[in-house]
Amino acid sequence: MIAWLVEDHTVEIVNIGFAFNGGIRQDPVGKEGMANLMAGLFIEGAGNYDSDAFQMKLDDAGAEMGLEAQRHYICGSVCMLPKQQDAAFGLLRLALNAPRFDQGPIDRVRAEIVSDIVGSERDPDAIAQRKWLRAIYGTHPFSRPGEGTKESLAGITPSDLLAFHKAIFARDGLHIAVVGDIDANTLRERLDQLFGDLPEQQTLAPVADVVPKLGQLVEENCDLPQTSLRLAWPGVKRSAPDHFATVLMNDILGGSGMTSRLFEEVREKRGLAYHVSSELTLDKLLVTTETRSDCAAQTLSIVRDVVKQMAQQGPTGAELKAAKKHLIGTYAIDRLGSTSSIADRLL
CATH class of the missing domain: 3.30.830.10 (Metalloenzyme, LuxS/M16 peptidase-like)
Incomplete structure (x- = not known):
């Protein structure tokens, strides 16, 4: 022990x-x-x-x-x-x-x-x-x-x-x-x-290991004014050499709250959602948000575009510098x- x-x-x-x-x-x-x-x-x-x-x-x-x-x-x-x-x-x-x-x-x-x-x-x-x-x-x-x-x-x-x-x-x-x-x-x-x-x-x-079955669209129709959206991409294991690079990428994408790309595009520019974020779990990268039902298709399209742009072009130098500063600066406050x-x- x-x-x-x-x-x-x-x-x-x-x-x-x-x-x-x-x-x-x-x-x-x-x-x-x-x-x-x-x-x-x-x-x-x-x-x-x-x-x-x-x-x-x-x-x-x-x-x-x-x-x-x-x-x-x-x-x-x-x-x-x-x-x-x-x-x-x-x-x-x-x-x-x-x-x-x-x-x-x-x-x-x-x-x-x-x-x-x-x-x-x-x-x-x-x-x-x-x-x-x-x-x-x-x-x-x-x-x-x-x-x-x-x-x-x-x-x-x-x-x-x-x-x-x-x-x-x-x-x-x-x-x-x-x-x-x-x-x-x-x-x-x-x-x-x-x-x-x-x-x-x-x-x-x-309990056997499992790989999430991605590459599918799942819908549940409800007669409600609000729609919940969840999107997932393959994750990066914590033991992987590029894990901390992925942590920085996620902070820029949607992990840093009001300064993230998703927040800027979904809420600040268009007012489509009160909250939108991304997080790394043990087996996936997860993006979640809620929006008005009549705006769901537009919000879904924007989220996909933001993630696609990150995947193809990566962050800017200024974004990477800010993400490092944010994560290092808040570490002691949040965790110690x-x-x-x-x-x-x-x-």
């Missing part, structure tokens, strides 16, 4: 970030939303404390903790005061090792998720996202909705959650980053207390501005 530590004794606070391999891609078929539901129950009772008692203890300890289900990981974070770390570490240990998954909290958190699902059924962006995932990933686990469906959530039981937790929460798939007012020797002891009793090895279902953001970056 290895942890990354940045000691900072100038502020009396400790931030811990941790992640277990697995994530949403491990949701069983027919029980989509399992990882997301489990994450929502992280502070809803553990050990001898039911939901109310656990959260009262957490408040008394002056600590904050949470869990999030991502595609590849189950990620957690904890923020605590060094003077109350005994209580905070004790509660975190219980949440990690002895979750209760009582029926009452399950029903309540599940109802909240279902309410969001129902609310998104007429949201063009959510509709586009669901159809988009099915189109580019087919039957691969990446195509399944991370929040689940009304039907899949209804079938998840406390025993399902316990089994899923046991499969994911194990030491061989664990990553840890800690920043704040704690030294290495103290941290070493604390981490043994937190994670030492977890199973040694995860039992993850194999607090103990929690430093822990996130390490993780």
